[in-house]
Amino acid sequence: MSIKRPFYEDGLKFQCQGSGNCCTSHGEFGFVFLTLEDRRRFAKHLNISTAAFTRQYCDIKDGVWHLKEDPKNPDCMFLKNKRCSTYEARPTQCRTWPFWPEVLNPKAWKSEVASFCPGIGKGKLWSKEEIETIAAEDAENASRFGT
Numbered sequence: 001m002s003i004k005r006p007f008y009e010d011g012l013k014f015q016c017q018g019s020g021n022c023c024t025s026h027g028e029f030g031f032v033f034l035t036l037e038d039r040r041r042f043a044k045h046l047n048i049s050t051a052a053f054t055r056q057y058c059d060i061k062d063g064v065w066h067l068k069e070d071p072k073n074p075d076c077m078f079l080k081n082k083r084c085s086t087y088e089a090r091p092t093q094c095r096t097w098p099f100w101p102e103v104l105n106p107k108a109w110k111s112e113v114a115s116f117c118p119g120i121g122k123g124k125l126w127s128k129e130e131i132e133t134i135a136a137e138d139a140e141n142a143s144r145f146g147t
């Protein structure tokens, strides 16, 4: 019996090029979902209470908090001059990009990631172990959405 090797067995090259492309809405990847920990980190960064941050910057859909969206502008509201203006406090969903479990397959990687992210194939070679650690962090984070 052969064990199927993941397409990233030999690692994947990725280095953020600062394009800001991942910070604009891409259909199903449109929402920036937030755990309580994400909202607390944001609030601390902005020097306001978590309740105030949630009131001002968040919406809830199906019990899950996400950053508010402007229907006329697909960009994240924290994207300023193509840069994340809250980079140090960015949510886990943003930190773990592009190693999300749902795009770690050859088809999604090619069509949904490499097609709009200029960092794919550049710079640091991430090992299989590093990729899986980040993907696991993203999955663990996603399991806490709505808290």
Ligand code: SF4
Pocket: 022, 023, 024, 032, 076, 077, 078, 079, 080, 083, 084, 085, 086, 087, 090, 091, 094
């Ligand atoms: S919080 Fe920052 S990194 Fe995340 S989508 Fe918004 S601008 Fe991009």
